[in-house]
Amino acid sequence: MDASSLSRPFRLLVTGGGTGGHTYPALTAIRTLRGRLAAQGSALDVLWIGTADGLEARVAPAEGIAFRTVATGKIRRSANPLKMLSAANVKDMARVPLGVAQARTVVAEFRPDVVLATGGYVAVPAGLAARLCKRPLVLHEQTVRLGLANRKLAGSATRIAVSSESSLPLLPDEVRGRAVVTGNPVRPEILTGHPDKAVQALNLTGFDRRLPTVYVTGGAQGAQQINGVVREVLPWLLSHANVIHQCGPANVDELRSAAAALDPVLAGRYHLTGFVGPELPDVLALADVVVSRSGAGTLAELTALGKPAVFVPLATSAGNEQAHNARHLADAGAAVALLGEVTGRTLAEAVGPLLTDAAGRTAMAQRARAYGRPDAADRLVDVLLSAAGSSD
Numbered sequence: 001m002d003a004s005s006l007s008r009p010f011r012l013l014v015t016g017g018g019t020g021g022h023t024y025p026a027l028t029a030i031r032t033l034r035g036r037l038a039a040q041g042s043a044l045d046v047l048w049i050g051t052a053d054g055l056e057a058r059v060a061p062a063e064g065i066a067f068r069t070v071a072t073g074k075i076r077r078s079a080n081p082l083k084m085l086s087a088a089n090v091k092d093m094a095r096v097p098l099g100v101a102q103a104r105t106v107v108a109e110f111r112p113d114v115v116l117a118t119g120g121y122v123a124v125p126a127g128l129a130a131r132l133c134k135r136p137l138v139l140h141e142q143t144v145r146l147g148l149a150n151r152k153l154a155g156s157a158t159r160i161a162v163s164s165e166s167s168l169p170l171l172p173d174e175v176r177g178r179a180v181v182t183g184n185p186v187r188p189e190i191l192t193g194h195p196d197k198a199v200q201a202l203n204l205t206g207f208d209r210r211l212p213t214v215y216v217t218g219g220a221q222g223a224q225q226i227n228g229v230v231r232e233v234l235p236w237l238l239s240h241a242n243v244i245h246q247c248g249p250a251n252v253d254e255l256r257s258a259a260a261a262l263d264p265v266l267a268g269r270y271h272l273t274g275f276v277g278p279e280l281p282d283v284l285a286l287a288d289v290v291v292s293r294s295g296a297g298t299l300a301e302l303t304a305l306g307k308p309a310v311f312v313p314l315a316t317s318a319g320n321e322q323a324h325n326a327r328h329l330a331d332a333g334a335a336v337a338l339l340g341e342v343t344g345r346t347l348a349e350a351v352g353p354l355l356t357d358a359a360g361r362t363a364m365a366q367r368a369r370a371y372g373r374p375d376a377a378d379r380l381v382d383v384l385l386s387a388a389g390s391s392d
């Protein structure tokens with residue numbers, strides 16, 4: 001669609017959220033579309049339908065984006081079909097029709113030119129309402145296989161934007177023709193960090209800048225498993241590197257007391273935090289090595305930047321998606337994947353060589369960058385505008 005031909009702002013309805021992995025691609029697409037429209041002298045009107053307790057409930061209003069919630073039914077996955085019929089699941093499924101009715105009212109009033117759904121269970125009622133109101137629906141999938149919400153919506157979608165070519169053969173035959181590879185949008189500021197700003201913002205006065213810096217991250221909630229193995233090898237790690245450890249807001253106290261026994265020089269090289277906020281781009285810029293879960297969002301960021309990484313996948317992620325992500329990069333020498341039992345020793349064996357071999361780090365970073373898709377947001381915006389053009 002040529003949005004500049006509109007005599008009113010272009011209207012985008014976004015739905016999705018719960019975690020960072022679903023929220024940030026939507027936010028990035030909004031910013032990119034806004035910029036594209038502004039360059040054409042047009043404006044953007046956005047409405048986000050999300051969950052009241054998800055990350056999007058904070059992120060959207062902070063960005064000045066109108067935000068609404070609808071009744072949602074969280075479907076708890078289980079390999080056991082009987083567990084899928086648990087009382088909680090049955091009760092939640094019964095909320096879906098109410099959510100669809102509420103979302104339908106919102107969509108009918110807002111009349112979006114296009115609807116973007118980025119996954120998470122809140123996307124189901126809003127996505128279904130989009131189709132009931134005959135609005136074009138674009139899905140964005142961050143992971144290799146369609147998530148539960150996107151599977152439910154695929155039949156109603158105008159286009160399905162996926163993050164990598166490897167998703168295409170895994171799509172159901174009847175939707176593959178509507179799929180397009182865009183990549184997973186990364187917040188542009190992620191690419192503009194500066195190491196010195198991280199040192200300043202986090203007051204890292206005890207860091208030894210002659211040593212490499214390791215950024216340990218477990219995702220927004222932190223990862224108990226990663227925290228545990230890092231704790232096991234902390235004195236060793238700090239004798240070779242500075243460490244920024246994002247451990248999850250609920251785990252800070254426990255880890256802080258564990259770190260209290262460190263020798264003062266080593267303690268000065270350790271920065272513990274629950275969550276890394278706006279300073280994340282600078283922290284990533286400072287990091288020489290990242291130890292992390294392998295969620296799709298983190299992977300997109302680390303490959304866009306080209307960061308050597310040691311991945312500790314969440315073993316229970318849907319369809320073992322995180323292990324697949326990690327293996328995919330490790331097979332290409334673009335990361336190290338710890339796929340079996342992870343102990344302090346296996347972590348040290350994986351991280352150690354990266355700390356001492358700067359040339360090896362550079363080579364791994366280059367291979368990682370080959371998987372980055374810094375143009376993903378632009379491509380997704382192309383898909384949104386072309387789907388809007390198919391509007392009735």
Ligand SMILES: CC(=O)N[C@H]1[C@@H](OP(=O)(O)OP(=O)(O)OC[C@H]2O[C@@H](n3ccc(=O)[nH]c3=O)[C@H](O)[C@@H]2O)O[C@H](CO)[C@@H](O)[C@@H]1O
Nearest residue numbers: 019020021024142143219220246275276295296297298317
């Ligand atoms: C447990 C689970 O189901 N995880 C899924 C969830 O990942 P989840 O959302 O947990 O993790 P992702 O790696 O996709 O995204 C995390 C995002 O949070 C940011 N961040 C993290 C920590 C922090 O302190 N500050 C910060 O800003 C990261 O930079 C990243 O942008 O959705 C992803 C995308 O659909 C999937 O690939 C994951 O398997």
